[in-house]
Amino acid sequence: MTKLFLKPNRIYSIVLSKHKYSTAPKSVATVRIGDKDYPSDEYTNVTPKIISYLGRxxxxxRNNPLSIVRQRIVNYFYSSFTHRGNPTFSVYDNLSPIVTTKQNFDDLLIPADHPSRAKSDCYYVNKDMLLRAHMTAHQSELLKSGLDNFLMIxxxxxxxxxxxxxxxxxxxVDAVRSQRKDELFHDKPDLEIFEPIFDPKNPHGFINSINDPMKQSCHTLEATKLMEMQLKNHLLGLVKVLFGKDIKHRWVDEYFPFTHPSWELEIYYENKWMEILGxxxxxxEILANAGSTNTIAYAFGLGLERLAMALYKIPDIRLMWSTDSGFLSQFENKDINAKITYKPVSVFPQCVNDISFWLPPNYTIDTFVSNDFYDLVRDVGGDIIEQVRLKDKFVHPKSKKHSLCYSIIYRHLERTLTQVxxxxxxxxxxxAVVDNFNVTIR
Incomplete structure (x- = not known):
């Protein structure tokens, strides 16, 4: 089995100097993460604040609501899929978050011009390395190691x-479940996974297409429909374990570069439809490139925060990172299936300050990347930043100078902030905004 992604995380730190948020830091030769130095370049946009979260x-x-939801999901798959009394799903929950662009994008058939590759969306260490944007980044390597049923968390x-x-x-939580012909059609040996044009000795000898909304061109309709039925039944079973057997649900057709056909599962929760997973x-092509030429597989991915916030009525995602005993004690030594409703330790008031600035000539209100500004605000303000909203855009009618105004909402989760x-x-x-973006405060 490959060891590349099975190393435990260490506590990470970063050593940067004169960091620039709008572009890669020109004066920084390397980015240090843990005990390793990575060369920086024009893609480098990871910030010290973000790196400080690695390894948590x-x-x-224990006692974190995310861990409780994780255990419930793992338990469902362990109990639902067994072979001779042993779980058939393996779990990988301590994989290194630093991956290559090949793992995160290329291996998953994500096009070169796909917006998910943009610097405005991802945290790049350099042009070849980034902090993974999804757990699916580990899918191909685990498939190459010979695994067929696994959870990546x-x-x-x-x-x-x-x-x-x-x-x-x-x-x-991302997962893959693969099946060979004898597993999928164990009671109907005359059925096939692949259309006759497929040659097992030459897995790349066909051109696979996804023009048919019902299936990939290489798969038979019978194989696709049976996998779809299994997938939806298994995931609906998971949702009912988490939210109750009477939960309303619906399937929505979707597009993902690495699956076809694709769906999102939504549930009707607290008087509105909520997306649960894709x-x-x-x-x-992904399976064939990983060396699996005789199987068909389904995959899914879901976010633990969304589930935990809904299940336990947690109002603010920042609370997941709290070390306050008043928060963690509410989840301490509980039956993982217990119905828990978060009770605020106390409520502290917000402080709201606006910031307005004129953009330099090389920016316009349409080309300025708000995510660059958000990272800077978070890096300086830390976890007391509750929200940042773009409040106003303005172009001066005479000078044609462009201006932006953001509202920054400050609130501490554990005490009252003073306006001072x-x-x-x-x-x-x-x-920091002036130094990094060359703006003029209004």
């Missing part, structure tokens, strides 16, 4: 807006 592994921390990193439901780090039939200390942090943010 909330999904493995860990932290993933995406640049995003700042509010109570979004954080640049969240946790995912899934589909794995593109056969918020103002001081706000001044630091203003200075």
């Amino acid at each position: 592994n909330l999904h493995l921390q 860990g932290d993933v990193y995406r640049r995003d807006e700042i509010d109570s439901t979004h954080f640049p780090i969240f946790h995912q 899934c589909g039939i794995v593109r056969n 200390e918020v103002n001081e942090i706000h001044k630091q943010i203003e200075k």
